[in-house]
Amino acid sequence: MLKKFLLVGLPLLAVAMMSFAAVGQVTKGKSRPLLTKQLMGGLVQPNCKSLGAGVKEAPADDKAWEALATNAALLNEAGYILMADGRCPDAEWAGAAKTLQECSAVVLEKIEAKDVEGAQGAFKALTASCAACHKAHKKSN
Template sequence: MYKQPNLRTLALVCAATVALLAAGLATAQVKKGKTRAAKTAQLMKGIMKPHCGDLKKGLEAAPANDDAWDGLAVNAAAINELSYLLMDDGRCPDGTWAEAASKTLRSGSADALAAIEAKNYDQAKAAFGNMTKACHDAHKKDK
């Protein structure tokens, strides 16, 4: 026999629905900022991936000339700037991600840029390793 829900049951269902919607909106803000058009995945694919890949390839051996060093400086600078974009506009989901983006990625890319501008290959390679640790830390929990 059908039993009509009471007011308390309806209130609980409404509260649960609101909580689920709020959680969904919070997750959506991680994938995209609150007001900006670019999705986080687009920033990662369009800025991080190409610049990180070029840095990795460019640091396989000491750069041969000033143009090569200049190209690596552009890569490190773009990644450093991205560390700020990733924290803006409500994109940051949690403390692990905040630590990776705002501290490890930011300081690692700044260190890489400084070493590249000084044309210090060993320091640049070490800084790049520290910088990529940020990515591994932020994404390892996703797996």
């Protein structure tokens, strides 16, 4: 009985688990309504755009620095939303989300230090996360 389970059951279980992992939600989480498309269009893209434009030259005043800090912090949060609610399908997704989390945190540090060149460099690294995840998981490019 046990031997039969080990011979037949375990490989079946392994296959079932692998296909379960591959099913990952991608376009939506498991229980919450937010579509990945909405997350991208409503949160990720606008904050990425403002941040990218804002670190091109030194912000004019504290208000402008604050706005950039908001952009970076929201992108950081988006990195965690991407990993929540069963949305993540695989290691490539997880790696890109981690890059987004980590690089946005560095951007934020540089902004807090009012280091615009440092922020620019970290922002460039951040955008690698968009490309990596889209290459693997975004269908129409």
